[in-house]
Every structure is written in C-alpha cells, then in structure tokens.
Amino acid sequence: MDLNFIPLAFGQILSPLTVGYALAALGLAVHFGFTGLLNFGQAGFMAVGGYFFAITTVKFDWPLWASLIACVVGAILFALLLGIPTLRLRADYLSIVTIAAAEIVRYTVKTPSISNLTGGSDGINGSSRDFYRLNPLPDIRYGYGVLSYNNNEVWSMIVGWTVVIVAAVLVWQLMRSPWGRIVKGIREDEDAVRSLGKNVTWYKMQSLILGGVLAALGTVLVIIPTSLQPDNYGTQTTFFLYTIVLLGGATTVLGPIIGSIIFWVVLSLSDGILTLLVSNHLLPITSVQQGPIRFIIVGIALMLLVIFRPQGIFGKKREAHFSG
C-alpha cells in the first residue's frame, strides 16, 4: 500500500496554492466577514491579478516591480468597475454582478482571438523569471523524504508566507482601528452607519479594493512557481474560498489562513484515500468519478460546517454569520 500521499498531503501546508488561497480567502473575509459584502466573484479578482502580472511579465517583459504594480492596478480597476454601479444598491446586486463578471473575465481570456496575449485556454507560463533571479538560496535540495524541494520552490514558500503574514498583520490592525469599526458597522446595518455621518459607499469601495488586491497578489504567488490557467479561476474557486473562510471563521484574520491550510491538506488527503480505495477496488467507483466525489465531500463539509459550527474554527459563537 502506497501511503506517500499522507506526507504529500501535509506538504500542502506550505504550498504556493495554500499561500494563494490564504490571501484570496483573507480578502474575501475582508469583503464578506468584516464588511458584509457578498462578493461571489473573488475568483475574478484572482484572475485579473494573475493576468495583469503574467501578461506584463511574459508578453511585455516588464520588470517584477512594474508587473506587481500592474497586478494591483488591475485589481483596483476591477473593484471600481464592479463597485461603482452596485455598491450604492442593495447587497444582492453586488453578488449578481461579481459572479457574472468573474465568468466574463474567464471567458474573455480564453477567447482565441486574443490568445497571443492571454495564451487562450492554455494560459501563461514563465511568470517566475525575475522572481527566481532574486533567489539568494543555494541550489541544493531542501526537505526530507517525499517532501523534497529545490531552492526556487523554497524561495517561493518563504516569500509567499512572508506576504501572508504581512497581509494578516495589516488586516488585523485595520480591523481593530476606527476604519475597521466602520466596515463592521456597515456589515451590521449600513443605514445606521450612514446616519452617523460616514460615507458608507466609499468604505465599501475601499473594502472591495483591499480584498481584491489581496486576492490578486495571492494569485501572483501561485502562478510564479506554477502557471496561470484560466480554468483555475472559475466559480468553484470562489466557493472553495467561501468554504475556507467559513471553515476558519469569516470574522477573523487567522481563520482564512488556517482554513486554507486545512482545506488543501484535507482535499489532498481525501484524494489520496479515494485513490487508494479505488485502486484496491474497495469503492464501487471509477477513477474518473473520483474527482467529482472529492467536491461532493467539500460540499457536504461546507453544509455540516454551517450547521454545526457557523462561526468557524476561530470565530466567536456570537459572531456567527448564519445564526439567527
């Protein structure tokens, strides 16, 4: 029996995917958990950030810092585009517009007529160029057993987790400041906050931008050591992020980060276990059915979570989003 999948699953703890999702989930917590914005297009922010970075790096040959600025500007523009028409209106408008906009982004970048820029369905490889050039680590193997990494992989992890920690500290500080008080007030009742002289629409916009930029930067940290694939930014990605945020606790800073770790470890473990069971004919399914089953498990886990621990792992009971 091949049990290597177990250490490999725990390798997910530090993986670029976990880093990227931790940042995107932190951004979603800013939107949904702290401000009460129902953004169902977080995957769209990820895609916009990823494409702005990858296109400017790979196709335009911009230096790393310029591409990073492009990525942030892209996320801000996307937030303005979605926010200006909807943030004045009732909450449901934002969710409808964001879910649609995220899909529009995905279909647009896949359009064959602009594939020389976007790479079409294949996406874009090679965003790592400048990033790896900055790597000070000697070119040896790091790690132990099946968890063995080269210097570039380790460099990605170090930078990735540094960014996650810095972002977490920033968000934590913001949420304990008067600024955070306003956005939390907006989550509770925006008219009340308005009646106290706060420019609610502008604060919602700031929150949308902040959370969107976090998602965009997170995506850069994923695509540098891997590649940019349009189909990684579909609606299901947004729902994974909601799972992560609810798992960890939507109104916490640590929640989305730990949630992302748990999510990827568990997803990877369940994949390993399913593979094991299927290959030993212990489950009456084929390996083709295995993929969808994994996601059914995610769906059931999300439901159980909302029913039994709506505040997430780190949330306080009273702050639960779905409690009465």
Next chain:
Amino acid sequence: MADANTTRAKLQIGEPGPGVKKVDPILVAHGVRRSFGGVSAVDVEHVEIPRNAITALIGPNGAGKTTFFNLLTGFDKPDTGTWELNGKSLANVPAFKVARRGMVRTFQLTKALSLLSVMENMRLGAGDQSGERILTALFSGFWRKREKEITDQALDLLTRFKLDTKKDDYAASLSGGQRKLLEMARALMSKPELVMLDEPMAGVNPALTQSLLSHILDLKKEGMTVLFVEHDMHMVQTIADWVIVMAEGKIVAEGYPDVVMRDPAVIDAYLGAHHDTDLGSLTGQLEVAKELGDSFLVNEISEEISDEASSKETTDGQ
C-alpha cells in the same frame, strides 16, 4: 390657552397654524412631496422647525412622519421640494453629509449594530476621527489619543443613559428599549445641532421613560434642537414646546402643545372616531391600530401589552 403663550418665549411669528413662520427656524422645508406608486405619502407645503426647542411631530400611523424624516435626512428623495438647515440647502445632499452638517436622526425600527459592542456603537457615532482613514488607521499612534477622548465621552453618555454597565456587551444582548436608548446616545456622540428621534419611547421600559424625558430636556438645555415623532401623548405634553400634526402626508395643525391637543380638527384627524381613547396607553393604541386595520401594529402592540403584563408579574413575584 392664553397662559401658554405668555409664560413661554414666543416661537412663531403670527397666529399658530400650519406652516407658520418661526422667530428663529433651524430647519425650513418647502413644497416637499413624495409619493409611492401614485399614493402621496408626504405633501408638506411649508414647515419651519424652531431652534433650540423641542418639537413633536405627531399624527396617526401612515401619516408620513417617518417618510418625512427620511426625506429631510437624505435617506429618501422627494419628487419635489427644497429644505435647508441654517439657511443652507440640504436637497440632494447624501445622508452621511446631512449628519455631518449637524442633523442626526434615529430610526423608528431601531438600528443597533448588533455584533459590535455597546462601546463600539458609541465610538462609531463620533466625528473627526483620523483613524477612519485607511492609511492612518494602520498606525495606532495617529488615532489613540482621539480614541481615548471619544471613549470618555461615550462613557459619560452611557452613564447618563444607564447603559454603562453594558458597555462591553454586544448590542444584540440589549433589550428593545435599551437599543432605543443606545441609538439615541450614539447619535449624540457627534454633538449634533438638531436631533431627530423617530418614536424614541417605543418599547422603552416605563421605568426608564422618565429619565429619557429628562435627557431630552437636557439636550435643549445644552443648546440642541430636538424634533421627535411620538405616539405617547403624555410625552408630547410633558416635554414638547411645539407640536406639528401630520395627517395623510399634510401638516394639518401646528401650535403649542396644550392648545393643539385640544384643537377639534386635530382630535378629528388624529383620533378619527377614537375621541375618547387614551393614545398614551397601549390599550388605547391597540384600539386605534385595530380600527386602522394595521395588523402588524396590532400584533406589535399586543405583544408589548403581554410583555408588560409578564414583566409586572415577575416584579410582583420578587
């Protein structure tokens, strides 16, 4: 009554009546109209609110009082009309800017921010906080001093409203009446010039009403102007300097409380057939609500009555 006009400073110019000019108006509204699907909810020809006085806006349910509040404070847009605070137009000014100009309102359906603590609710009411800008928010040094100031100010207000022991609790844990008090105290954090209260007494424990009345009187002493909507005629008679009566969107009477409350036209408009019902009592309100066919209100009032009955029982039991 003649003595009312002589013992009190005169607020109006000329004979009291709908739209009468005031000696020193803080708020002037002219031709403010709002209809919902063709049905006129507010149709105010002209009204002036006297400065540094307590004005009651009364009228039967559905008279348009809340809608008028919404229009004046930028929470709703009128079909036509102009209105100004201290001579400066407020038409098309967004709600948050109206509040910053010193005109702060509370809501009929209380809007306590449930998952913020009572203290955080209060702090949110204060203006001029540099920590509310995202970049300065990142550095506590920029806003710690102001935070301390507003915390002290909030504690002071909370003590006056007997909510200081609750300061660290979630607002969600407060009773309906306490939330009303919190909302009012929170509105005062910005040190407004004009406070607009939409049914401040609704649901407030009778034991607290007396102190609430004295708080409102204090506001006047501190130089503020108060405009409030209220069904409790006892409250209106006790603290109001001036009464404005609305019915079917229009202002049908204005004057000193003792005079207006005796005006047959007002009694007619307000009470309809309920000449002899006491609107100050819940049972009286229930009668009117039933008559109006307002089932939501009937339920609410019935609930209030049974709440009161049960709270009496528990206090009796002790």
